[in-house]
Amino acid sequence: MRTGSEPTTARSALRMRFWLSLWGVFWSIFGTAVFAFVGRPGWAAACGVLWLVITADLAMILRHMRQGPHFQPGPDVPPYRPPEHRRRPS
Template identity: 55%
Template sequence: MRRTGYEPTQARSPLRLRFGLALCGLLWGAAAAVVFAVYGHPGWAAFCAAVAAVAAADCVLVVRRIRQGAHFQPGRDVPPYEPVRERDRADHGQRRGP
């Protein structure tokens, strides 16, 4: 099959970069929250703690996606799902139960 478009032949996922940025946001947010709390700025401390919480949630999601591994991406000639068979259509229309 011939490739078309400008996509790279060996594309890499940006998940590791996103994880690094989220980890940086987590560390800086937590450190800033502690510093602002020590110096008596509860509003800023709460804001930085919220930033750290969002970054922590993003870290969890990114790690989950990385552990899932690569997903199959079908080409133009491959349907993204298995076609419905006639037998399955007939079974789907029948009701079960009383």
Template identity: 65%
Template structure:
């Protein structure tokens, strides 16, 4: 059931984003180096730019992880107000 307040209470799996960014950064750096070695400058530049995007995302994720749990609600905080079954919200 959609309640309409999801964007306010949305949560992001930051640790998963961190490890996926690290994985992507490793591939982008490896791609840049390998394409530069085989003299494919277009692909090397593309991988280098992708690496910059991934590095930016990684810095944002690390910053948000360092902000602490007040920016990452735990599993005890529901992402929406529970449905009480009578078609109206309890106040």
């Protein structure tokens, strides 16, 4: 059942993202080195920029992993329904 609160209750597979980021760092470093070696500075620069983006993402992933687990409702917890009527300030 969709409640509209999915973005706030979404979960991220941080370990999977961590390993995929490491894989991306490896290949972007490899691509930067190979393209620089064969004389393709444009492609080497593109791989270098990609390397920076992946490294920034990896830092964010590690930060989130170090923050530890936060409360995540399990499948047995019913979804939160926002109040239908809000009080108006008087």
